[in-house]
Amino acid sequence: MTAPTLTAFIEFASTYSYLAAMRLEDEAARAGVAIRWRPFLLGPIFKAQGWETSPFNLYPAKGANMWRDMARRCAARSLPLTRPPAFPVHSLLAARATTAVEDDGDRGRASRALFHAAFGEGRDIADAVVVTAALDGAGLDGTALVTRAADTDVKAALRQATEDAISHGVYGAPSFVTDDGELFWGDDRMEDALAWANGTAVRPA
């Protein structure tokens, strides 16, 4: 029998995608669920609803509490947290470079390396040097992936991932979609999403 899968839509500009990415494989292994990593872009989704930047910048009280919440959660999970030089992070290159990674396990490793660079170390992942080094550090070929990131088919695959996210009803990141199309939003719903995927969730009537 094939393991159930859970599609994880992650955005490298998203603080809560960082929280989720760093624990996703461990939680999924415990739940017996295989993860499909799908980098996508929230920018076009936010623009379509009239936001030119992150809601955490548009609504300062919400933004202030998000950073405080991140500090608390990272402390509780022993994760480093350093604010990147710009927020939202310009995530296009990271999204394309991870889209270029073909194996899902490798893509997860690449994603964690880039999230760690962006939010653990506060590096600028719009910089090809930073992305290359992070991917090299994850045991992948950073130079080749950064080169692949500029290819038409990789760009198209990333656009398609964003379209797929929209068609599943995604409006924020991280988001999780089960094989039967159930959508869960946020690091806070990872356990629910995995329980739905492996059939142990209580389902509404």
Add this chain to the structure above:
Amino acid sequence: MTAPTLTAFIEFASTYSYLAAMRLEDEAARAGVAIRWRPFLLGPIFKAQGWETSPFNLYPAKGANMWRDMARRCAARSLPLTRPPAFPVHSLLAARATTAVEDDGDRGRASRALFHAAFGEGRDIADAVVVTAALDGAGLDGTALVTRAADTDVKAALRQATEDAISHGVYGAPSFVTDDGELFWGDDRMEDALAWANGTAVRPA
């Protein structure tokens, strides 16, 4: 030694305040924390940031997933869920009537009764008959409280609660504020807020 307290800012129009209110006293008792129930109004806060209605109405994908998430969470917690006749619920009367309740334990009971009427039974809590019946059912004097709801000092106290919420950085509901001013947003952060209040939380450096 006095028990630590946690101030719970609740909004009767808020679906996640319903989820939180129904379990708050039990969780707080387990954590050894006393709850101060503070009904407040999100409307003025949303208006100040340019929203004329709930973000769940403004952003349909977010709204659709919120209702689905509510259905899943209510099923998991064996809570009834019936959509109220209008959303957002017109919560002014309920907020004033519970503000008029003086004892915090009674105010919690009154709040649960009104949330149950609004989201468990889908009743219109803008209706004085509904509010009176719900408060009577909670063992309080519904008629007296609905009358008190129209008094100047009660109206002023509710306005003050909303001002206090804003001054603590509140931008959504439910929100929890500890004795030392730490703000937590959402039913999903109730455990964190209680752990902070009773001193068991890991604190950021």
